[in-house]
Amino acid sequence: MGExxxxRQVMEDISSLISLSHSIKVFNVKWQVIRKxxxxxxxxxxxxxTSGSSCDFSSILVTVNECYDLARRCVELSYNGKLLMQSDLDVIVAKFDSHVKNISGIYAAGILSSGFAIVVxxxxxxxCKEDMRFYVRDLLTRIKIGDTEMKRQALGSLYQAMADDERYVKIVVENSEFLYVLxxxxxxxxxxxxxxxxxxVFLxxxxxxxxxxxxxxxxxxNLIRVLENGSDLGKEDAAKCLQKLTVxxxxxxxxxxHGGVxxxxKICSNGDSGGELIRPACGVLRNLIGIEEIKRFMVEGGAISTFIELARSKDDIVQINSIEFLQNIASGDESVRETVVGEGGIGVLVHHLxxxxxxxxKTREVSLRAIExxxxxxxxSIDVLMDHGFIDRLLLFLCNGEVSVQxxxxxxxxxxxxxxxEAKKSMGDAGFMPELMKLLDAKSHEVRRVATEALSSLVSVSKNRKRFVQDDQNIGFLLQLLDQEEGISGSNRKLLLSILMSLTNCKSGRRKIASSGYLKNIEKLAEAEVCDAKRLVRKLSANRFRGMLSGFWHYKML
Structure with a gap:
């Protein structure tokens, strides 16, 4: 028989022996080791x-036959005592281990001497998939028994194959042996x-x-052990992988x-950690917040102060991830919110504005959302916001920010x-009402609705009402908007009427509404049985009647 x-005979016998071993019901751990x-x-x-190197196949065949005999006896339960069989199995494991080491040495030497000629x-x-599987099996062999350089090159080739063609990904993940090697x-x-x-693994x-x-x-x-002891590049990919898995x-x-939190x-609090590593590390922790026990562990572990510090980072993505982490961890938890405020979180958020x-x-948009x-x-919290000059910065971005920030x-x-x-008075003094007026006829229905709600709230304050009616155009503009029935929903119209109702509490406001050329718009709505419009007309009529009575009694007294 040639080499x-x-x-071929040895490989066929090994395949048969592996199949037989799966039917053995005793000494499970021993047979798992033997199968490996x-x-x-x-x-x-x-x-x-593949390499054409020579090997002592006869010696391997003898060991395989010995193991086959042990397997048969274990299947038939025909051995003479458990201790003796355990000893025999240990001897076989040692022999196979020796064969594997010998082949590894031959394989490595053959590669080095033939200039990597055996690379498939x-x-x-x-x-076809069969050719792809053969290529993957060759890479697996090189990873399993090659030296460091051989393993590195094989892993690099595997990564490139998977990046170029996702079919390789499926071949790899369906091979439990390959996952074990990874x-x-x-x-x-x-x-x-x-x-x-x-x-x-990240791919x-x-x-x-x-x-x-x-x-x-x-x-x-394994990924968490890389986070603890790996290189910077290894840690980055491990963290990115964990971020995807913890979705x-x-x-x-x-x-x-596994101690991942x-x-x-530790990575996030380490000043030497770079942004490329901190970004996915923040992402993983953010994914874990939803588990109450893990969230508490983070809080007790100083996560709040760590992420407030990270929010000061010069890296935009680290800023955003950190702010979102603080927002999420404090969501629905008043004690955590107080901790964020107490440790200076508001100051950091306002600084970004x-x-x-x-x-x-994007950081400004996220900061505003976190403040909200x-x-x-x-x-x-509101007092702390005011003390940091928040109102002036908020007005600035309401006027001039990019669309998402605005x-x-x-x-x-x-x-x-x-x-x-107090907030309403400060906002009136700062000049919010003119800016909100500009947004009342914005293209976006949502923008119109929110701006109208805000203005309705501001004019509920007497001081703001007096300031609002000083601009003769304001009331006329509100009345004009009421006539734009297309595009103005019932809820928006209700808010506009609410603003006008508030303005009737101011003498000059009542007079300007009553004397406006657009008063017919309110009357038209009242005739259409719009309740708020009818209430507004009644109030204006009552005030006119009281004014007439006042004039009449004044004339009688004379």
Whole structure:
């Protein structure tokens, strides 16, 4: 029998033995180890055959036959005592281990001497799945038994294949042996191996249908060990991968159980951590907030102060992620909101609204949204906002911000109007009413609605009413809007009538409404049985009647 025939015979016997081992019901742990050694041996023999190197196939065949006899006896339960069989199985494991090491050495030496001649070429575009699987199996062999450089190159080739053609991703994740090898590579002490494995796992995590394979294989623990001990590049990809995996809240507990929350908080609080790492680390922690016990652990671990500090970062994405984290962790939890305020969170948010700062529009939009959600639940928070000069900055972006920032500023304006009488007076003094008037006929229905609500709230204050009616055009404009029935919803019309009703509480306001050339618009609505319009007409008529009576009694007294 030639060397080629011997090699084929050994591989066939190994395949048969692996199949037989699955039917063994005793010594499960021992046979799992033996199966792993048999698989390693099979990959190694395949590589030897491909490279054309020579090997002592006869010795391997003897060991395989010995193992086959032990397997048969375990299946038939025909062995002479458990201790003796355990000893025999340990001996077989040691023999297979020796064969694997010998083949690894032969394979590595053959590659180095032949200038990497045994590398299987990557199949071309449109290749059949069988060719792709053969290529993947070759890479797996090189990763399993090659030296550091060989493993690094094989992992790099695998990553490139998967990046070029997603069919390779499916081939890999459906191969439990490959996932096991990737997990081992993540735990490698060689940073280059670890980095390449992290890149591959991150790429796989980008496919929703593949995430389950990774989680079931137990890869979360390996990724967290990379966060704790890996290189910067390895940590970045591990954090990105965890961010994708924890979009599913079911995986949050696994991250916590492996110490991931502590590792991530350490990264975020480490001043030496770069933005490329902090960004996904923030993202993972934000995904974990929904679990109450994990949220409490974060708060107790100093997460609030850590993220307030990160919100001061010069990195736009870190700023945004940090602000969103603070907003989410405080949502629905008054004690956490008070902690955010007490530790200086409001000051940081207002700072991002400083027109002199280099803050991007997205950060300003997120800051305004966070202020809306964090700062209007208590008088203390509102006072802190005022003390930081918030009103002037809010007005600035209501007037001049980009569309998204301006809309956020408008929503916050509406919320602030309802916060307190003092806030309304300050906003009236600052000049909010003219800016809100400009938005009453905006194209967006939502913008019109919110601006009308805010103005209605402001003119409920006597001082603001007097200031509002000083501009002769204001009342005429409100009455004109009432005539634009198309595009103005019933709710918006109701708010406009509410503003006019408030203005009748001011003498000059009543006079200007009654003398306006657009008064017919109110009368038309009253005739159409619009209740608020009818109430407004009655109030204006009653005031006119009282005025006539007052004039009559004054004439009688003379």
């Amino acid at each position: 080629e025939e011997k090699a 050694k048999l698989e390693e041996l099979s990959y190694g023999l395949m590589a030897i055959e 070429s990557k199949p071309g575009l449109g290749a 997990m081992e590579s993540l735990d490698s002490s060689e940073m280059e191996i670890q980095e390449q494995a992290s890149k591959i 796989i995590s980008g496919f929703d249908l593949c995430k389950g394979f990774l989680v079931r294989a137990g890869i979360i623990g 599913n809240a079911d995986n949050a507990w696994s991250v916590s159980a 502590t590792a991530l908080l 400083d027109p002199k700062s280099a803050t991007c529009s 959600n964090l700062c209007f639940s208590s008088r203390n 809309e956020s500023a408008l929503k916050v304006t509406s919320r602030l109007c309802g916060a307190s009488e």
